[in-house]
Amino acid sequence: VIKVVALCGSLRTGSFNRGLIRAAMEIAKSINGLEIEYVDISPLPFLNTDLEVNGTYPEVVESFRLKIRVADSVLFASPEYNYSFIVQGPLKNAIDWASRPPNVWADKAAAVVSASGGSRGQRSQYHLRQIGVFLDLHFINKPEFFLNAHQTPSKFDSDRNLIDDSTKESLKQVLLSLYAFTLRLKGKRD
Ligand code: FNR
Secondary structure, X not given: OEEEEEEEOOOOOOOHHHHHHHHHHHHHOOOOOEEEEEOOOOOOOOOOHHHOEOOEOOHHHHHHHHHHHXXXXXXXXXXXXXXXXXXXXXXXXXXXXXXXXXXXXXXOEEEEEEEEOOOOOHHHHHHHHHHHHHXXXXXXXXXXXXXXXXXXXXXXXXXXXXXXXXXXXXXXXXXXXXXXXXXXXXXXXX
16 A cells, blocks of 8 residues: 655645645545545644754654655645745745654655646745755656646635546546556665
8 A cells, every 4th residue: 555645735724735635535545555644734833953852853743754754655735825936834844844864755755736826836846846856755747737726716616625527637647646656666665
């Protein structure tokens, strides 16, 4: 079984990106051997290395790091804010905590999807990929998934659940690619 941890850069209740993660979890049920667990990053404190005591981390940070450590791959869903070249505040904070020694992102596979305003989030996705280089976190190259959530509100219902079949199909292709790539990476590790 391939275990995927899903992280959302948006903390708001009505998040389109969170809706994408819910849809991915639903789609994963139809993919044999793929499990997605959503992990909430909102309880993490702001990164402050004063909180590290003799190489240990605050309890919420330890439990977050453990979730990443035992996962085979990571699915990021994040909006873009102000052309953000530092991804998104809460998400970057989570990335930084899990990069502290030992870096628990290393040798994992990853995929990124985004629902954003006009730009659809491309800039933040490319910067996330760049951060992945330093973390040894390996992103699938294709397919890319960008959604302009605001120009297409009909793709979600009022509870922000994805209801558009072609978007679901695109998301499924991302998951299948992540699944195949994770198997290849695991093969090299085991
Ligand atoms: C945005 N938004 C946005 N969209 C985009 O495509 N490029 C951008 O640079 C920005 N900048 C930006 C800044 C700030 C402070 C906010 C609050 C919003 C729009 C944003 O991506 C959009 O509202 C998403 O829908 C937010 O994601 P969730 O919360 O729906 O997952």
